[in-house]
Amino acid sequence: MEIETRKVQKLGYSSLGISLPKDWAEGLRLTPGAMVTVMREEDGSLRIRAGLFQQPVEQSECIIDVESCDVPGSLHRLITGSYVVGRNTIRIRSREEIDPEQLQEIHDAVKRLTGLTIVNQGSTFVTIENFAEPTRFPIEGLIRRLHYLTARMEKLSFDCVIVGGSGLADEVKRLEEEVDRLYWLVVRQLLLAIKDRTVASSVGETEPRRIVEDRVVASELENIGDLWRVVARAFTDLGDSRYKKSKDFIRVIQDLRQLLENQIETTMNAFFGQDWILANASLETHGKVMETSKQLEALVPIQKTMKDPSFCTTCISVREMLTPIAQISGHYATISQITINRALQATEGVLPSK
Numbered sequence: 001m002e003i004e005t006r007k008v009q010k011l012g013y014s015s016l017g018i019s020l021p022k023d024w025a026e027g028l029r030l031t032p033g034a035m036v037t038v039m040r041e042e043d044g045s046l047r048i049r050a051g052l053f054q055q056p057v058e059q060s061e062c063i064i065d066v067e068s069c070d071v072p073g074s075l076h077r078l079i080t081g082s083y084v085v086g087r088n089t090i091r092i093r094s095r096e097e098i099d100p101e102q103l104q105e106i107h108d109a110v111k112r113l114t115g116l117t118i119v120n121q122g123s124t125f126v127t128i129e130n131f132a133e134p135t136r137f138p139i140e141g142l143i144r145r146l147h148y149l150t151a152r153m154e155k156l157s158f159d160c161v162i163v164g165g166s167g168l169a170d171e172v173k174r175l176e177e178e179v180d181r182l183y184w185l186v187v188r189q190l191l192l193a194i195k196d197r198t199v200a201s202s203v204g205e206t207e208p209r210r211i212v213e214d215r216v217v218a219s220e221l222e223n224i225g226d227l228w229r230v231v232a233r234a235f236t237d238l239g240d241s242r243y244k245k246s247k248d249f250i251r252v253i254q255d256l257r258q259l260l261e262n263q264i265e266t267t268m269n270a271f272f273g274q275d276w277i278l279a280n281a282s283l284e285t286h287g288k289v290m291e292t293s294k295q296l297e298a299l300v301p302i303q304k305t306m307k308d309p310s311f312c313t314t315c316i317s318v319r320e321m322l323t324p325i326a327q328i329s330g331h332y333a334t335i336s337q338i339t340i341n342r343a344l345q346a347t348e349g350v351l352p353s354k
Contacts, residue, residue, distance in 0.1 A: 020048075062087045066094035066102055075102050079109040083116060083130065084188045086195070090116075090128040097123045112177065114185040132185070134192050135202040139214050140272070142186045146221040147268045149179050153228035154264060154328075158257045160235035172232035179225035186218040209345070213338050217271065220331040227324040227331075234321035249299050256292045260329060263289060267332040267339075276343035279336040286336070289329040293322050 004021060011017045020030070028050040030036070039047045062082045069075035075092075082090050092098075092106060106126055110116045115132025153175050160168045190211050193200035205211050263285040270278030 060087060061089040061091065063091045063093060066092060066098055069102065072101070073105070076105040076109045079106065079128070080113065080184060083113050084184055084191060086188065086192050088130045090130075092126040092128070094124045098126070112181050112184070114181055134189060134199050137185060137189055138202075138204045139186065139189055139193075140204055142182055142189070143214065143218060143221070144272070146179060146182050146186070146218060146225075149175050149182070150221050150224045150228065151261075151264055151268075153179075153225060153232070154260065157228050157232040157235055158253075160232050161253065169232040169236040172229055176225045176229040179222055183218055183222040183225075187215065190215050190218075210342075213342060216338060217335050220335050224328050224331050227328050230324045231321055231328075234324075246299065249296070252292060252296045252299060256289065256296055256325070259285060259289045259292055260325070263329060263332050267336050271335055271339045271342075274339065274343045274346055276340045279339035279343070282336040283333055286329050286333040290326060293326050293329075297322050 006018045008016050008018055030050055034050070035052055037049045037052060039049070041047055064075070064078050064082070066075065069078060079090060079092075098106075103126075106128075107118075110118055110128060115130045116128055117131060118126060119129045120127040153172050156168045156172050156175075160172075189199075189203050190205065193203055193205040193211055194208075200206065200211075205214070263282055266278050266282040266285060269275070270282055
């Protein structure tokens with residue numbers, strides 16, 4: 001980036017002006033009397049473009065040929081991708097009648113994406129419209145909702161092993177589907193914010209770097225939702241099994257739950273408040289979660305061979321379920337690291353004391 005310093009000059013009685021770099025003007029063939037567009041940025045700077053401003057024409061419609069989607073799941077992915085990049089109308093067409101499996105993919109995709117509705121359908125075509133208004137969904141509100149859902153999944157998942165019952169795991173599954181739906185809405189909003197500064201301002205994304213950070217945070221929370229679904233099912237199997245949980249096992253798993261809940265709340269409070277001190281505390285808690293997870297693992301017996309009469313498949317499941325818990329804690333640690341970086345950027349190098 002080339003930087004020049006130019007002196008502000010008085011033009012007439014009330015106007016001020018600066019001269020344009022000669023090589024820049026010549027390169028764009030600007031001559032006296034030519035028009036330029038001046039745009040005000042959020043940080044107070046001005047951006048100058050040659051010519052009159054023209055609003056870019058958005059490609060809000062796309063067509064998907066069913067014949068190109070012969071791999072199972074590809075039609076679902078193309079609909080999701082079209083939604084995410086901002087298409088408001090998705091037309092699906094086929095030379096022959098759409099088969100039931102592909103029709104099911106279409107309906108599943110529409111059901112999992114906020115704002116999409118099938119408005120027209122025939123044997124060889126389906127027309128999908130998006131009725132979600134971007135300015136109605138601020139990014140911070142969506143991330144707060146993702147946080148609420150994933151935190152709720154944590155509480156239900158631990159209840160699966162303490163209380164038992166498949167109903168809790170079913171509720172976790174339902175919440176995970178809602179997390180997915182919200183995540184794709186967040187991604188769509190962020191991509192629209194990149195393309196349209198008006199949308200960016202209305203959804204609270206006034207700085208380009210925040211868009212990247214919020215995309216990562218949303219992705220971390222979506223991954224956390226997926227992992228809680230795995231943990232809930234493992235905990236349900238454990239709660240319904242004949243596996244005899246010792247008092248030490250119950251005590252350590254309750255300790256693990258308390259530490260993880262502390263990490264979750266501290267992480268997200270730090271993120272929303274841009275508090276590097278809280279974020280640092282959350283990273284310390286992450287280390288304790290990992291230590292407690294190892295303690296719990298040590299309480300589960302190890303059977304090395306299937307011939308061992310004491311071999312217990314449940315014991316293996318218990319040890320394996322600790323892996324996603326560690327991964328969940330790691331995802332929250334990533335959010336804490338992002339928070340520290342964001343806080344450093346916001347304070348311009350002057351950190352608040354405790």
